Amino acid sequence: MSTVAGTIPPAVVSPRGPARLRWAISDIATVVQRNLLNYLRIPEALFFSSVQPIMFVLLFRYVFGGAIKIPGTSYVNYLIPGIFAQTVAFGAVSTAIGLAEDLQRGIIERFRALPMARSAVLAGRTVADLVRNVVVVLIITGVGFAVGFRLQTNAAAFIAGLLLLLLFAFSLSWGFAVIGLTAPNSETAQVMSFPILFPLTFASSAFVSVQSMPQWLHGFADYQPVSAVTNAARALMLGGPTASYVLQSVAWSVGIVVVLAPLAVRKYRRA
Amino acid sequence: MADAIEARDLVKVYKGDVRALDGVSFAVEEGTVFGLLGPNGAGKTTAVRILTTVLRPDGGSASVLGHDVAKEPEVVRGLFGLAGQYAAVDENLTARENLRMIGRLNHLPRAVIGERTDPLLSQFQLEDAADRPLKTYSGGMRRRLDLAAALVARPRVLFLDEPTTGLDPQSRLDLWGVIEELVHGGTTVLLTTQYLEEADRLAERVAVVDHGRVISQGTPAELKARMGATVLEIGLSDSEAAKAAALALGRLEDKEPQVVGNLVELPADRGSQIAMEALRRLDQSGIVPVSFTLREPSLDDVFLALTGRHAEIEADEEQALARTQAGNRTSATSATGGAR
Numbered sequence: 353m354s355t356v357a358g359t360i361p362p363a364v365v366s367p368r369g370p371a372r373l374r375w376a377i378s379d380i381a382t383v384v385q386r387n388l389l390n391y392l393r394i395p396e397a398l399f400f401s402s403v404q405p406i407m408f409v410l411l412f413r414y415v416f417g418g419a420i421k422i423p424g425t426s427y428v429n430y431l432i433p434g435i436f437a438q439t440v441a442f443g444a445v446s447t448a449i450g451l452a453e454d455l456q457r458g459i460i461e462r463f464r465a466l467p468m469a470r471s472a473v474l475a476g477r478t479v480a481d482l483v484r485n486v487v488v489v490l491i492i493t494g495v496g497f498a499v500g501f502r503l504q505t506n507a508a509a510f511i512a513g514l515l516l517l518l519l520f521a522f523s524l525s526w527g528f529a530v531i532g533l534t535a536p537n538s539e540t541a542q543v544m545s546f547p548i549l550f551p552l553t554f555a556s557s558a559f560v561s562v563q564s565m566p567q568w569l570h571g572f573a574d575y576q577p578v579s580a581v582t583n584a585a586r587a588l589m590l591g592g593p594t595a596s597y598v599l600q601s602v603a604w605s606v607g608i609v610v611v612l613a614p615l616a617v618r619k620y621r622r623a
Numbered sequence: 624m625a626d627a628i629e630a631r632d633l634v635k636v637y638k639g640d641v642r643a644l645d646g647v648s649f650a651v652e653e654g655t656v657f658g659l660l661g662p663n664g665a666g667k668t669t670a671v672r673i674l675t676t677v678l679r680p681d682g683g684s685a686s687v688l689g690h691d692v693a694k695e696p697e698v699v700r701g702l703f704g705l706a707g708q709y710a711a712v713d714e715n716l717t718a719r720e721n722l723r724m725i726g727r728l729n730h731l732p733r734a735v736i737g738e739r740t741d742p743l744l745s746q747f748q749l750e751d752a753a754d755r756p757l758k759t760y761s762g763g764m765r766r767r768l769d770l771a772a773a774l775v776a777r778p779r780v781l782f783l784d785e786p787t788t789g790l791d792p793q794s795r796l797d798l799w800g801v802i803e804e805l806v807h808g809g810t811t812v813l814l815t816t817q818y819l820e821e822a823d824r825l826a827e828r829v830a831v832v833d834h835g836r837v838i839s840q841g842t843p844a845e846l847k848a849r850m851g852a853t854v855l856e857i858g859l860s861d862s863e864a865a866k867a868a869a870l871a872l873g874r875l876e877d878k879e880p881q882v883v884g885n886l887v888e889l890p891a892d893r894g895s896q897i898a899m900e901a902l903r904r905l906d907q908s909g910i911v912p913v914s915f916t917l918r919e920p921s922l923d924d925v926f927l928a929l930t931g932r933h934a935e936i937e938a939d940e941e942q943a944l945a946r947t948q949a950g951n952r953t954s955a956t957s958a959t960g961g962a963r
Binding site for chain 1: 675676677697700701703705707711713714715716720724725727728729730756
């Protein structure tokens with residue numbers, strides 16, 4: 353026993369200034385690592401969460417795609433930027449589920465009683481989900497090219513498009529963190545997410561042209577965030593005017609973080 | 624010696640005007656074990672959550688090693704370790720990864736974490752399973768890891784919130800052994816428990832908590848002394864026989880015998896004389912007990928004396944309560960029991 357309680361070190365006092373920031377970054381890194389290990393330790397979840405976007409690619413490419421005509425380009429070229437947007441939007445559910453689970457299992461309670469940065473639980477979750485989204489986006493890139501997607505611009509524009517999508521994914525994670533911290537358990541978090549996700553992803557320009565939708569839907573479908581990021585990614589990957597779409601998409605991403613991240617932080621303090 | 628933990632008039636009101644804590648005060652001297660004893664919902668966990676800075680009190684104040692929990696929460700968080708009834712360890716990580724994570728979140732240097740991990744794993748008999756994800760662990764192993772994680776930073780103060788609730792008897796005994804060792808090392812421990820035996824065995828001082836108030840405080844021996852010197856415990860073959868025996872005994876030393884399952888319990892100040900009288904009365908009624916014990920009162924008896932209820936009943940033993948009440952009713956009015 354003397355090994356444990358033999359020497360008592362002086363009390364750890366939390367530092368100020370740069371050292372404090374270094375602690376916060378180290379805490380976030382620790383929580384990110386923990387969250388990523390959690391994803392890796394459930395290979396079934398990892399497998400099926402990668403299969404789902406691939407299914408969407410195949411479904412729209414080979415089942416619905418034949419019936420959808422897009423002027424000026426092939427449907428698969430039109431589809432892939434939309435699939436990216438839809439996939440990262442659906443991926444945000446895992447932020448909600450992850451936080452709800454941690455609350456439910458008492459992990460967050462334990463974190464609160466540790467001398468770690470308050471911000472690390474939420475930031476560690478959203479950053480881990482960003483890393484996960486990078487992997488998912490790479491998988492979709494591979495599958496997209498395999499089913500016939502052809503870049504009509506250049507690699508730099510394509511990468512800019514992916515970065516825009518990842519920024520959107522990160523901001524949406526903060527939004528869904530609010531749901532995760534509100535839901536009583538992970539199942540409810542998931543159920544609460546879908547009524548938000550379905551209109552956002554399907555009443556958007558991700559799969560079909562908004563022009564084909566009824567007039568009353570245009571106002572929503574043209575300007576909502578998934579359409580904005582789809583249009584921006586599409587313009588960057590297929591060509592055409594980009595500035596306005598990119599601006600809209602960045603504005604949405606920044607706006608969501610500015611409004612919902614403080615709400616998530618407040619919920620976290622009270623949860 | 625200075626008090627390591629102090630709670631002064633703590634009040635916490637939850638939604639719906641539930642007063643979880645209604646003015647709780649106690650002090651824990653450095654290097655001792657203090658037990659907060661009470662049934663489920665008494666307010667024990669709320670007190671621990673306030674002391675560990677997770678919850679803000681609505682009234683009163685508290686300090687750990689002289690630092691106010693509400694004013695200096697960041698300092699306080701660096702001073703204690705916490706292990707809880709929920710064993711909040713990460714299911715999908717291995718034991719080693721869990722310890723490393725907690726060490727890093729305590730901002731210990733990597734080398735120090737590395738040095739401490741293996742001794743902790745072997746001390747808590749987890750070395751064989753150290754690199755397996757926790758999903759494969761038993762409840763007892765999880766609790767041991769939870770406790771090990773609370774010790775990575777070598778805190779001077781340790782909060783143990785119902786450390787053995789839900790464990791099987793052998794795991795409980797093992798964990799008690801571990802906690803006793805810790806105490807010999809000089810760690811200050813605040814332990815909450817609904818097991819009277821646990822407080823009796825581990826704690827030097829005990830506060831009995833009921834409905835958000837401390838209803839009694841002292842050493843386990845002092846608490847027991849308030850109960851009269853001894854308890855006569857007579858075992859019968861079944862609960863019907865116990866009820867019959869209680870009737871045959873009647874009032875002794877002005878105290879009513881209590882039927883608990885197939886036991887009859889009777890507090891007694893002059894133990895041996897009462898025991899002889901009890902045997903005479905049972906003999907006259909032709910009742911032969913299975914067992915006949917004169918024992919020291921347990922903390923459960925203390926709780927019964929203080930609140931009129933058994934301490935462990937509220938949690939998961941409502942059936943036992945129903946049984947006891949039914950028993951009491953029958954001993955008072957035997958006709959109803961016979962009619963049913």
